[in-house]
Amino acid sequence: MAKKRAKIRLFVEGSLGDGQGIVVTKDQANYLFNVMRLKTGDNVLLFNGRDGEWQAEVVEAGKRAGKLACRVQTAPLQLPPDVWLLFAPIKKARTAFIVEKATELGAARIMPVLTDFTNMDRIQIDRLRAYAMEATEQCGGTYIPEVYEFQKLTDVLNEWPEDRRIMFCDETRKALPVAQALAKETGGKWAIVIGPEGGFSPDEIERFRGMTGVTSVTLGPRILRADTAAVAALTAWQSALGDWE
Numbered sequence: 001m002a003k004k005r006a007k008i009r010l011f012v013e014g015s016l017g018d019g020q021g022i023v024v025t026k027d028q029a030n031y032l033f034n035v036m037r038l039k040t041g042d043n044v045l046l047f048n049g050r051d052g053e054w055q056a057e058v059v060e061a062g063k064r065a066g067k068l069a070c071r072v073q074t075a076p077l078q079l080p081p082d083v084w085l086l087f088a089p090i091k092k093a094r095t096a097f098i099v100e101k102a103t104e105l106g107a108a109r110i111m112p113v114l115t116d117f118t119n120m121d122r123i124q125i126d127r128l129r130a131y132a133m134e135a136t137e138q139c140g141g142t143y144i145p146e147v148y149e150f151q152k153l154t155d156v157l158n159e160w161p162e163d164r165r166i167m168f169c170d171e172t173r174k175a176l177p178v179a180q181a182l183a184k185e186t187g188g189k190w191a192i193v194i195g196p197e198g199g200f201s202p203d204e205i206e207r208f209r210g211m212t213g214v215t216s217v218t219l220g221p222r223i224l225r226a227d228t229a230a231v232a233a234l235t236a237w238q239s240a241l242g243d244w245e
Contacts, residue, residue, distance in 0.1 A: 006043035006055055008036055009140070011133050016051040021059075022068040029066045032058070044068060049136070049144040052076040077142050080106035081242045082189045084164075086156065087111075087230055088118040088196030094227045095123065096131050099147065101227075103135035105234040106242060107192075109146045113153040117198035123150050157207060164189040166214045169233050171199050171223060175216035178236035185215065187241045192233045197226055 010032070014022050024032065032038045040061050046068065047053045053075035060067040085107045089095045095112075102110050110132065112123055129147045136144045160166075167182070167190060168175075175181065193208070200208075208214050219232050238244045 006045045008032070008038070009045040009047070009053075009137050011137050011144075012046050012048050014048065016046055016048055016054045016070050016073075018070060018073075020054075020070040022046065022056060022070070024066045024068060026064050029062060029064055033061045033066060034063060043071075045074060046070065047136070047142050049142070050077065052078075052142050075140075075142055079143055080108045080145070081187060081238070082108050083234075083237060083242065084109040084111055084191040085194070085230060085234060086113050086153070086191055087194040087226065088113060088115045088153075089120045089123050089150070090197055090226050094225075095128070097227050098230045099128050099131040100135040101231045102234060103132045103141070103145055104139045105231070106238060107145050107234060108143075109148065111148045111156065112150045113156055114150060115153045115196050116201035116204055118196045119198075125149055153204065154207075157211070160211070161189070162213070164191055164213070166190070166208070166211070167192045167233065167237055168208045168214050168216045169194050169219055169229060170205065170208075170216040171195060171218070172205065175218045178217045178219065178233070179240060181215050181217045182237070182240040185241060190237065190241065192230075192237055194226060194230045194233060 010028060012022050038058050038061060040058050042058045043055050045053055046056050052073055054070040055072050055074050056068040056070045059069045085102045087098055089112045099110055132145050132147050219229055224232060
C-alpha cells in the first residue's frame with residue numbers, strides 16, 4: 001500500500017533527485033526527530049527552490065543528526081510571474097509581514113528600497129530572506145523569491161531595465177483604479193512600487209511620472225498602510241496580469 005503524502009515540509013540546501021541523500025542540520029534534526037517525533041521510515045516533503053518538491057524517507061534519525069533519501073517528486077518547480085515588489089521597510093513585524101505575503105502571493109523578487117521619507121536606514125536582510133523561505137515552506141511553494149540588498153530607490157531607478165514595466169501606486173489619486181489602468185496591459189516583466197508610511201516625495205513622484213513604461217494606479221479611496229498596500233497591489237496585479245487563472 002502506498003504511503004500517505006507527508007505533512008511536514010522542509011527547506012534544504014542540497015540538490016534533490018531520485019535517490020538523493022540529504023544530511024539534515026542539527027536544528028532540522030531537532031525539529032524532525034525531537035519536536036515532530038519522526039522515526040526511520042517516516043516521510044517528509046523537501047524543497048530547495050530549484051528542483052521542485054520531493055517526498056523523502058527518513059533513513060537515519062538521531063537527536064542531533066539524521067539522513068533523508070528522496071523517493072519521488074511530488075511537484076515540479078513552479079516559477080511565479082516575473083513581477084518584482086519594491087517597498088520601503090517599516091517596523092520590523094510589518095516588514096516581515098510584507099515579505100511573507102509577497103512570497104505567498106507570487107512575487108519573483110522582493111526589493112526593500114530607501115526612499116526620501118523612509119524611516120529606517122538599515123534592515124537585517126538575512127532575516128528577510130529567512131521569512132521568505134519560511135513562507136514558501138508553509139504555503140506549499142517550490143520557488144523562493146529573491147530578496148535583494150537594501151538600496152536607495154534613486155540607485156535602483158538609475159539602473160532600471162528598459163523592458164520592465166512599473167505599476168506605480170500613486171496615493172495622490174491622480175491615477176486610475178488598478179483594474180482600469182491594467183485593462184489594456186499584458187503580462188511579462190513588471191514591478192510594483194509601494195511607498196513608505198509618509199508617501200513618496202514630490203521629487204520621487206515626478207521621477208516616476210517622467211519615466212517610460214510606468215502605469216500609475218490608485219488602490220482606492222482610503223489611504224492604506226504600507227503593508228496593506230503591498231498585499232492589495234500584488235493581489236490586484238495578479239488578478240489582472242498574473243497566474244491566477
